Amino acid sequence: MVVKVCSAVPRGVEALPVRVEVEAHHGLPGLVVVGLPDAAVRESRERVVSAIRQLGATLESKSLVVNLSPAEERKEGTLLDLAIAVGVLASTGFVPSKGMGNLWLLGELSLDGQLRPVRGVLPIVEAATKHQAKVILPAENLPEAAVVKGAEVLGVSHLKEVVALIRGDGAGSWTKPEQASWWQPEQSRELDLADVAGQSHAKRALEVAAAGGHHLFFIGPPGSGKTMLAQRLPGILPPLSEEEALETTKVYSVAPLAPRPQGLLSVRPFRSPHHTISAAGLVGGGPYPRPGEVSLAHNGVLFLDELTEFRRDVLEVLRQPLESGCVVIARAAGSLRFPARFQLVAAANPCPCGFLGDPKRLCRCSPQAIARYRSRLSGPLLDRIDLHLTVHPVRFSELFTQGRGESSRAVRERVVAAREAQKRRLAGTGRTTNAQLTPEEVKRFCSPDGQGQKLLEAAMERLGLSARAIHRVLKVARTIADLDGSESVKAVHVAEALAYREQAMPA
Ligand SMILES: Nc1ncnc2c1ncn2[C@@H]1O[C@H](COP(=O)(O)OP(=O)(O)OP(=O)(O)O)[C@@H](O)[C@H]1O
Ligand SMILES: [Mg+2]
């Protein structure tokens, strides 16, 4: 007789349903697992056998073969422990094998039979619900499962509870969420733009970046407030839509190191990886591919502070996600993708000592040292950043004599209004911001008036701008016009957009 139990493992931000088939033979007693990588098999078998022994069940006289299908896919063993254990128990008659067709089992077992939380619960429960199946999972994963409307889930903490449930004498209660719950992770504590004194130019650039979804690069001396400003970008972005929240929460669900979701993410993520990060850490990967920082920043902000300190080859891998909004990881059994539509904010000093271009302090760097420093930044990466802004040191008078500046909330209102205009213009395209306009749409929506055309032409000559650079300038000009409530792109809008292009690093 073959017993079949349903389970699943994460695959990207989706679920891969896995069927656990257990066959009992006459023959040499033992438990053989096929369909997992070697090391995972050994560990999983050990946990399952030990947990089963805790129940007083005996496997001594049986020869059992556990087959995990689809066999060609590399599977993470730990998630399947519970399904394997129940399959084994059913094949030996310890629990009935009937009625498990519409039940998915998830969870890692400890040696004493406790259930440990696993990753990827959100997409797995979503898939189970589509298959009209119920899910038994570790109690600690319950808040995350409760995000899926209409899911029938039951949280358990020990294998013996599962045995009781399947025998029909368990008293566990099924939850069926009607509505998703929302949560705020630790990092969300509100940082207000009002705390930043002066810096009106930098704040304006931050607002333009937020309004159009443009990438932004702050260049300035130490202590001028670059980090402070960048951290305040999420606070002026429009609130997450439910759809965006679901997409991003799924990324957190499958990432084992991120905080385990306690519901739908309610604030846009802000990720600021250290400059020692590896390429895999940034874009994801590994034997069971996990999302990287660019995906954890999906629908939010990726902040690369001290941009020149990052390894060049690490920055290079950003190009694909910047271009396509996702990361594709090639595997033997087909490729998988993680979403990675993030807004990039970068910050750097203009030179190794930081004071190049400073009106008061003297830069002591040699021309060679400056050239070496600059060469760490890749041209193609900088080229994909629409707004470059020089941040000057804040003046004493601004720091102490002026009142608090405008609040993040007030700025956010203007950003939301500008985004509404963009959404209307792009209705039906699946895209929502000026940063995402196609070359065709740039022509249609961003053509400036006569004066603006002249400005652009002159700048093209003077700065030697490429056609691509011109398109980027026009997208930013469109955003500035949207903040201005203007249907047409005028010369003033073009002039401001050009200024953000010209402020590359001071010579
Ligand atoms: N405009 C400002 N308003 C109020 N405080 C400021 C401002 N600029 C800097 N500060 C103060 O200086 C500290 C350092 O600022 P911040 O870390 O943002 O500078 P930075 O430009 O990122 O410097 P670095 O190049 O060294 O990273 C802040 O924590 C804050 O206390
Ligand atoms: Mg800083």
Ligand SMILES: [Zn+2]
């Ligand atoms: Zn210097």
